[in-house]
Structure formats: structure tokens, C-alpha cells
Amino acid sequence: MSSNRRFEGRSVIVTGAGSGIGEATARAFAAEGGLVTIAELDGDKGRAVCDAIVADGGKARFVETDATDEASVRAMVEAACAAHGPVRHAFNNVGAAKLGSLEELSLEDWNWTVQISLTSTFLAMKHEIPVMKANGGGTIVNTASMSGRIFTPSAPASYSAAKAGVIHLSHYASCTYARDNIRVNSVLPGLTATPQIASMFTLEQQAEVASHHQMIHRCVQPSEIAAAVLFLSSDEAAMITGRGIEISGGGAHAS
Numbered sequence: 001m002s003s004n005r006r007f008e009g010r011s012v013i014v015t016g017a018g019s020g021i022g023e024a025t026a027r028a029f030a031a032e033g034g035l036v037t038i039a040e041l042d043g044d045k046g047r048a049v050c051d052a053i054v055a056d057g058g059k060a061r062f063v064e065t066d067a068t069d070e071a072s073v074r075a076m077v078e079a080a081c082a083a084h085g086p087v088r089h090a091f092n093n094v095g096a097a098k099l100g101s102l103e104e105l106s107l108e109d110w111n112w113t114v115q116i117s118l119t120s121t122f123l124a125m126k127h128e129i130p131v132m133k134a135n136g137g138g139t140i141v142n143t144a145s146m147s148g149r150i151f152t153p154s155a156p157a158s159y160s161a162a163k164a165g166v167i168h169l170s171h172y173a174s175c176t177y178a179r180d181n182i183r184v185n186s187v188l189p190g191l192t193a194t195p196q197i198a199s200m201f202t203l204e205q206q207a208e209v210a211s212h213h214q215m216i217h218r219c220v221q222p223s224e225i226a227a228a229v230l231f232l233s234s235d236e237a238a239m240i241t242g243r244g245i246e247i248s249g250g251g252a253h254a255s
Ligand SMILES: NC(=O)c1ccc[n+]([C@@H]2O[C@H](COP(=O)([O-])OP(=O)(O)OC[C@H]3O[C@@H](n4cnc5c(N)ncnc54)[C@H](O)[C@@H]3O)[C@@H](O)[C@H]2O)c1
Pocket: 015, 016, 017, 018, 019, 020, 021, 022, 039, 040, 041, 042, 045, 065, 066, 067, 068, 093, 094, 095, 096, 116, 117, 143, 144, 145, 146, 188, 189, 190, 191, 192, 193, 194, 195, 196, 197
């Protein structure tokens, strides 16, 4: 367990916490004393991460959540507050893509990607912000992507546009709620070694992206995204808001 306990006794929400970046970040918050709500659609994964945190001496609660459904998100925020006190930190992390060129993309797949990658971020903030406003403030970090900032050939148009939306929505919220002592930032991961990426790209394809499009020729590790999220959420980042922080090994600047 970490000796640095920046989130001791604080109520924290992590969405999509059952795998990959969300799992690593939920574990990192709990290791620093956070009271973590594991908001996850997949019950088996969510419960497994929750049990692992508790087994490690941390505090966590699993709340089955569909981040694209408003009633589910509202209930999740209420459950987080009831279990751990008013939400102080949120990491809104759910997002995904279906591959296909712009011409091939069906409207159904476009809508699915925008719902899961952008609408989920809106719904989470919509229900987290009133709690933070009423309780003296808080921090929000949303997961965007490098492909929301620059052209990434491997990412579909739907996903890139949705993640650009996450970056701007985060900035919009930061401007609106700074007066309420709420800071809002986004993280922009480069190719990160998670189960989602393993299901979409072979190891060879991942190595190709890392070596051709980054200064540092390897995939990002989920723990490296978690470290940035915890910093942005911590009091050390008290004067950082409205930023989109790239964690990508110098992504896209090398070529
Ligand atoms: N892995 C990368 O290279 C990479 C790069 C840039 C951005 N991102 C973004 O990082 C975030 C996390 O990605 P990851 O690679 O860790 O993915 P992952 O698939 O490993 O984890 C995502 C988790 O979200 C859960 N989830 C899916 N739909 C949900 C819903 N509707 N409600 C609640 N939970 C839901 C999944 O069950 C899963 O546990 C996503 O927003 C993704 O777009 C990932």
C-alpha cells in the first residue's frame, strides 16, 4: 500500500473501472486512501476489481452502471454518495470504438461510438457536478484520446470526433464551474496496453503504431495513465484546470 495517501477518506467515482485504464486508476485511488465507487457495466469484472481492492486493504464498492443510460448514472452517483459521502473526485473513463473507414461506418456504429465515448461523459458530469457544487467543489478527469486531438490513422472517424468532443466538453465544464471550485481536465492516452486494445490490434500492429508515431517506442501502460489522473485530481494540481494532458510517449510528433 502506498505511503502517499492524497485521497484519504474522499469519495471517488471511476467509470469503466472493471478493466484497463479504469481498473488501474481505481486501484491507484484506493491505494491512496480513496473510497472508490467501481462504476462498471460488466458485473463480473466490476466485482473482481472491487474484491481485489478490498483484499489489498482498500475501500471500494461496486455499482453496476450503464454509463450511457441517464437513470443508471443518476442512481450510481446517488449510491456513491450514500456509501462514501459526497463525491469529491470523478474519473469518467468509459469509451470504445468500432473500426471502419468513414465511408463504411454505419449510422448505428457512429451513434454507438458517440453514445459510449461522449454522451457517457456528459451524463456523468451532469450528475456529479451538482453534488460537488453543493459540497464545496471537487475534481473531474475525463478520458479523451490522442485521436481526439490529432489525426490517428488507426482510429475511426466516429471515435476521433467523439473524443475531440470530450476534450472540448471538459474545457467547457472547467470554464463554467471554476467559480464553484470544481476543476475539470481530460487525459489523452496514446496507444495503451489494455484488453480493449488487445481485442482490436495484434501485438505486431501495436508495435508498429508505437514505433512509427511516438518518440518513445512502446505502448503506454495503464498505470502511467492512472498516475496522471491522480496528479490532476490531487491538491498538487490545484491550479490546473481546462487542460487536455497527453500521455502518449510524444505521440504523433516523431514522424
Ligand atoms: N487503450 C488505449 O489505447 C486507449 C487510448 C486512448 C483512449 N482510450 C480510452 O480509455 C478508456 C478506457 O479504455 P481501455 O482501453 O482501458 O478499455 P477496456 O475495454 O480495457 O476497459 C473499459 C471498461 O469499460 C467498461 N464499459 C464498457 N461500456 C460501459 C458502459 N456503458 N458503462 C459502464 N462501463 C462500461 C467495460 O466493461 C470495461 O471494463 C476509453 O475511454 C478509451 O476510449 C484508450
